[in-house]
Amino acid sequence: MSSKRTNSNVEQALLITEMMNQIGALQNRFQTEGEDEERRWMTARTSDDRVVDFLKEATVLMLHIVHAIGESELVNGITISKRFGIPRGSVSKITRRLLEQGIVQGESLPDNKKEVLFRLTSVGRKVFNLHKELHVHIEGNVREFLSRYDIEQMRFLVQCMKDTVVTSWVRFDEAEGLQEENSATEASRNLRDAGEVSEILAMLRRLDPNKLRKAKELIRIAFLED
Structure with a gap:
């Protein structure tokens, strides 16, 4: 294998490792910090204490269900589940909480007392409008960023993104059985190489800028030059 190809493989392995690290950071950004930022944005734009109190404990799923009810106005739990892809159990549990908090109100059909239709209260409508404004604000920022x-x-x-959506990272199919021995050997080698790359990256991150430049030069001289 030529030094040029070795250089390319090393760089590819390093980039893949860095991308995987960034994916983890991105997930954390959206799941925790992003939720808090959205809550602060909405809270800063309302003077209604009832809305503020609700936002303090509202989860992302609760806000999504408020949004779903606000868009449909009068809708049952089954429709919310199917249209917006939220599990029926979660819809039932959250709508009960929203009823208790005065965010939504329920109405039974005259000919079917078991079926409950939901609509927003005046407080719920304020929450819905804030959440809708937030989506418009975020979309504008995303477009500007991209x-x-x-x-x-x-x-x-x-x-x-399209490839990621349709790709399975597990790639396990019982019908196909075990992979051939050479595939298993290659996978084992790749895992070992990835582990070594991760270990090297961890070591490099502990270096100060001056030592990092020296390490870079040593790697170039020892492994990458023809």
Whole structure:
């Protein structure tokens, strides 16, 4: 294997490791910090104490169900579940809480007392409008953020996202049985290589800038030059 190909493989392994690290950071950003930021944004834009009290304990799923009811106005739990992809058990549990908090109100059909239709209360409508404004605000910021990339970069990002949605990271199929021995050997080698790369990255992160530059130069001289 030529030094040029070795260099390319090492760089690819490093980039893959860095991308996986960034995916984890991105998940944390959206799941924790992002939720808190959205809550603060909405709280800062209302003077209604009832709305503020609700936002303090509202989860993302609760807000999504409020949004779903607000868009449909009068809707039952089954429709919310099917239309918005929220499990029926979660819809039932959350709508009960929203009823108790005065965010939604329920109405029974004259010919079917078991079926309950939900609509927003005046407080719920304020929450819905705030959440809707938040979505518009975020969409504008996302469009502004993505506009920094050129057309080719955006095409790549779109394709990468599409591929990610339809790709299984497990790739396990019982019908196919065990993989051939050479595939298992290659997978084992890849795992070992990835582990070594991760270990090297961890070591490099502990270096100060001066030592990091020296390490970079040593790697280039020892492994990458022809």
